[in-house]
Amino acid sequence: MPLIEKQSLKSLNKIILVVIGLLSIISLVMIYSATSSSDLTGLRYNFFLKQLMWVSVSIFILLFVSQVNYEVWIGFSPWMYYITIGMLLVLLLAGKSVFGSVRWFHFGPFAFQPSEFAKVVLVLMLTKFITENKGKIDLTEGMLKTSVLVGVPMFLIVVQPDLGTTLIFVPIVFFMLFISGMKKRYLIGTFGLLAAVAPLFWLVMRDYQKKRVFSFLNPEADPLGSGYSLIQSKIAIGSGGLFGKGLFNGTQSQLNFIPEHHTDFIFSVIGEELGFLGAIVIIFLYYLLIMEGIKIAIYAKDRTSTILATGIIVIFITQVFVNVGMTLGILPIVGVPLPFMSYGGSSLIFSMFLAGILLNIHMSIKKFSS
Amino acid sequence: MVLERVQNKEQKKRFKLLIVFASVLFFVLFLRLFYIQLFSYWKYKSLAQNNSTRVVPKRAARGIIFDRFGEKIADSVPSYTISVIPADLKDSDKVIKMLAKILELNENEIKEKIENQKYKVFEAIKIKGDLGAQVISIIEENKTELAGVIIHTEAKRNYPNKTMAAHVLGYVGEVGLKDINNGKYVIGDTIGRAGVERKYDEVLRGVNGSTKIRVNASGKEIKSLGEEAYVKGTNLVLTIDLKLQKICEEIFKDRRGVIVVMNPRDGEIYSLVSKPSFDPNIFCGQLDGKEWSRMVNDPNRIFLNRAVGGLYSPGSVFKIVPAVVALEKNKLTAKDVFVCRGTYHYGKDWSYDCWKSEGHGVLSMEDAIAQSCDIYFYQLGLTVTADKISEYARLFGYGDLTGIDLDGEKPGLVPTPVWKKDKYGIHWFPGNTIQYAIGQGYITSNPLQILSSYNIIINNGTSYKPHVVKAIGDKQMEKQMLKSFAISGKTLELIKKGLWKAVNSGTGAMAKSNYSIAGKTATVENPHGLSHAAFAGYAPFANPEVSVLVFIEAGGSGGVNAAPIGKAAIEAYFKLKKERYAANRKTEP
Structure with a gap:
């Protein structure tokens, strides 16, 4: 039996495939444009070629994952969970001295971000946990266990410190519990408590994080310092107007006024070069993807897949909102990439992996109903 | 659903x-x-443009200054300038510190300049100009660390003839921060600070342009966005004859004082020498504070244009004024004589000497002028009274600015008995009149006023405003009347005869020349030392076309020391005229 049957490829969700295909193509074009004037241009540093490779690899992953029963991943999830915790611990204890960073593992030319991995693993692990503890999860004991399960990786990431990724966990966990049918009073109680203790975060926040929050509240206070990225990104998008300045013509992007313009700020380049029309097309594609995802969650054949699909969808919703919101100056700067769009292998691979699971859940509905 | x-x-x-x-x-x-x-599209669009657009002012080159025959006296040469674009100063403290070290400036000086222009952060601010290749190469080497610092070239004022005619040209300097606040200038602009450069600054300065460049986020220039060319300043043509000026400066050597050679018929100044002088080039670039204070405090007052800003007693050259009064007011006639025995006694207690101690004997006015007899003029003065002398002194232009188009002119003083009473509370004594009649005492004047008073005799009662600019661009300057009043023909004839005789057989004999020079010498009492030597003259006697004044501080005898210089200047004028005439004839077919 071949790994991927022709028949099952045909039954893949067309909307998700088309949206991801379009986003990948636009991503490659925008990365090519954003880095074309870079001082680092040259074969060795060719971002476009590198990303092209990642797109190819990750599309293969997408198709592969779509053919693997999602329950396999749920089965693996405890292992992956402990591996993730282990990696985060290694990073925390030896990251800077061994890998030169507290967020990334560097292996030669490749870099890998465990906190990306953690998001995926947490969704799988939480799905397993909720499914296995059906009926018990409402109890205080269940709540406590959930908190520990979610809290440990969150803590390890927040001390990296990567507040952005940590905060994205909150809506994911909330909606997974919510859709799983958790009683409202527990949800409200838990998340209310979380909201109440949130200001305590201020105490553990590093100076640069506080600075980001301050500069978000008033970027003009220090336009060349901490408010720089926010202002420059807004200027880039605003100056794009209705039709944009055209590819390769964005002064903000091409002259490096936008920092990280091929990674976290890729949407600024889109806004500047493709204008309002280009930007809403992108936003619409994401919306399409998410609505299709919600549809899959609703149609899903069992509770497990519904919860899993919900977690995946909320990852996409929050990532898109936090990233685009940041470039538009309505959220502070957090290092969250735009799924399928930002330059970088690990983000892309995990997004494709999640989309692959969605496809598989979708496929299982068809099999189930037929 | x-x-x-x-x-x-x-x-x-x-x-x-x-x-x-x-x-x-x-x-x-x-x-x-x-x-x-x-x-908000428009707002962000302009923000994006500002973001990547930098404006580097292109300062207009000042107008060229030519002499009357088209020789360049002042032009411009390119020089290196270092400017700073505040918006690109990412690490301003570090960059300013480094820049201050390289440019040998005070950090606060740089900060002050940047602070002064804080609302134009995308425009280059000039920090220092006239930099040598060595400094520029140091900056180039450290370019990566000096983000926001740019090197560009600018026109720098240049005076190829160094000190020559320095007091006519004046000098330029960088505009002070105080002048900038009125909005007319920007930091780094050059303005005229003295002489023609100052008086005609508006005309010479032109209109600045600018270059717009596109930069990336690190302030690195990516491409030019075009430029708004500057409008070069208007050229000036001076009345100065550079060759004559050169000769005059040479014959004056290192004396202190003045030579002015001019056309009495229209007020054009051919040559104006004021010594000691300075090299205006030193102000075009960077001048260090020490050198500046040394020059400003120089007891020789090198920046003083003595021709207009030096006030002296006119001495015997003034005698023509009381002489005209006596004749015009019918106090004396040509035939009236006084006796000079070397000393004049007034009352019992007062006596006044003539410069010639053995006396001149019996003298008419003509001879008194020729011999510059003091005792004749003591008695003439007492006859005409001080008030009348003052009245005519003013008509001759004493006590008033000549209005020459140079800065720093001082009017001097024409005293009267009323003035003395107001000022000192004491009466005017006959002794004051006696001194006044020979141009001593309270009266002071600048050398150009003296020369103007002789132009009045030459032009039979009229003088023209002395000026050094002949044309602004293509526009020729018109001659302007300065003073004009009626003097009878008989009076003029007598005075002129006296002046002729003075040069041909009197005190000014050393100015006697084939070019038929007439004139008057003066040996002016100087309370600080050796007498000042002066000579006022013109030629040719019958139809004067050039008049000259020589004034040498502590120069000794006017006849011995000033008259020969006056003669040399006049002869140089005619020789140059002849040479040019001959050259013209050769070139014409």
Whole structure:
């Protein structure tokens, strides 16, 4: 039996495939444009070629994952969970001295971000946990266990410190519990408590994080310092107007006024070069993807897949909102990439992996109903 | 709708909430995009443009200054300038510190300049100009660390003839921070600070242009966005004859004082020497504070244009004024004589000497002028009274500015008995009149006033405003009347005869020349030392076309020391005229 049957490829969700295909193509074009004037241009540093490779690899992953029963991943999830915790611990204890960073593992030319991995693993692990503890999860004991399960990786990431990724966990966990049918009073109680203790975060926040929050509240206070990225990104998008300045013509992007313009700020380049029309097309594609995802969650054949699909969808919703919101100056700067769009292998691979699971859940509905 | 598939009512509500959650967030993004990209488009568009656009002022080159025959006296040469663009100073403290070290400036000096222009952060601010290749190469080497610092070339004022005619040209300097606040100038602009450069600054300065460049986020120039060319300053043609000026400066050597050679018929100044002098080039670039204070405090007062700003007693050259008064007011006639025995006694207690101690004997006015007899003029003065001398002194132009187009002119003083009473509370004594009649005592004048008073005799009662600019661009300057009053022909004839005799057989004999020079010498009492030597003259006697004044501080005898210089200047004028005439004839077919 071949790994991927022709028949099952045909039954893949067309909307998700088309949206991801379009986003990948636009991503490659925008990365090519954003880095074309870079001082680092040259074969060795060719971002476009590198990303092209990642797109190819990750599309293969997408198709592969779509053919693997999602329950396999749920089965693996405890292992992956402990591996993730282990990696985060290694990073925390030896990251800077061994890998030169507290967020990334560097292996030669490749870099890998465990906190990306953690998001995926947490969704799988939480799905397993909720499914296995059906009926018990409402109890205080269940709540406590959930908190520990979610809290440990969150803590390890927040001390990296990567507040952005940590905060994205909150809506994911909330909606997974919510859709799983958790009683409202527990949800409200838990998340209310979380909201109440949130200001305590201020105490553990590093100076640069506080600075980001301050500069978000008033970027003009220090336009060349901490408010720089926010202002420059807004200027880039605003100056794009209705039709944009055209590819390769964005002064903000091409002259490096936008920092990280091929990674976290890729949407600024889109806004500047493709204008309002280009930007809403992108936003619409994401919306399409998410609505299709919600549809899959609703149609899903069992509770497990519904919860899993919900977690995946909320990852996409929050990532898109936090990233685009940041470039538009309505959220502070957090290092969250735009799924399928930002330059970088690990983000892309995990997004494709999640989309692959969605496809598989979708496929299982068809099999189930037929 | 999809939701209808969900049977559980509560679950339906929960999915609904998820959809609403996603939709609201996306709608927020949509609204924000709409607001930024469509509603605030123009604002962000201009911000984006400013972001990457830098303006480097292209300072207008000052107009060239020519002499009357088209020789360049002042032009411009390119020089290196270092400027700073505040918006690109990412690490301003570090960069300013480094820049201060390289340019040998005070850090605060640089900060002050940047602070002064804080509302134009995208425009280059000149920090230092006239930099050598060595400094520029140091900056080039450290370019990566000096983000926001740019090197460009600018026109720098240049005076190829160094000190020559320095007091006519004046000098330029960088505009002070105080002048900038009135909005007319920007930091780094050059303005005229003295002489023609100052008086005609508006004309010479032109209109600055600018270059717009596109830079990247590190302030690195990516490309030029075109430039607005500057409008070069208007050229000036001076009345100065550079060759004559050169000769005059040479014959004056290192004396202190003045030579002015001019055309009495229209007021054009051919040559104006004021010594000691300075090299205006030193102000074009960077001048260090020590050198500047040394020059300013120089007891020789090198920046003083003595021809207009030096006040002296005119001495015997003044005698023509009381002489005209006596004749015009019919106090004396040509035939009236006084006796000079070397000493004049007034009352019992007062006696006044003539410069010639053995006396001149019996003298008419003509001889008194020729011999510059003091005792004749003591008695003449007492006859005409001080008030009348003052009245005519003013008519001759004493006590008033000549209005020459140079800065620093001082009017001097024409005293009267009323003035003395007001000022000192004591009466005017006859002794004051006696001194006044020979141009001593309270009267002071600048050398140009003296020369103007001789022009009045030459022009039979009229003088023209002395000026050094002949044309602004293509526009020729018109001659302007300075003073004019009626003097009878008989009076003029007598005075002129006296002046002729003075040079040909009197005190000014050393100025006697084939070019038929007439004139008057003066040996002016100097309370600080050796007498000042002066000579006022003109030629040719019958139809004067040039008049000259020589004034040598502590120069000794006017006849011995000033008259020969006056003669040399006049002869140089005629020789140059002859040479040019001959050259013209050769070139014409």
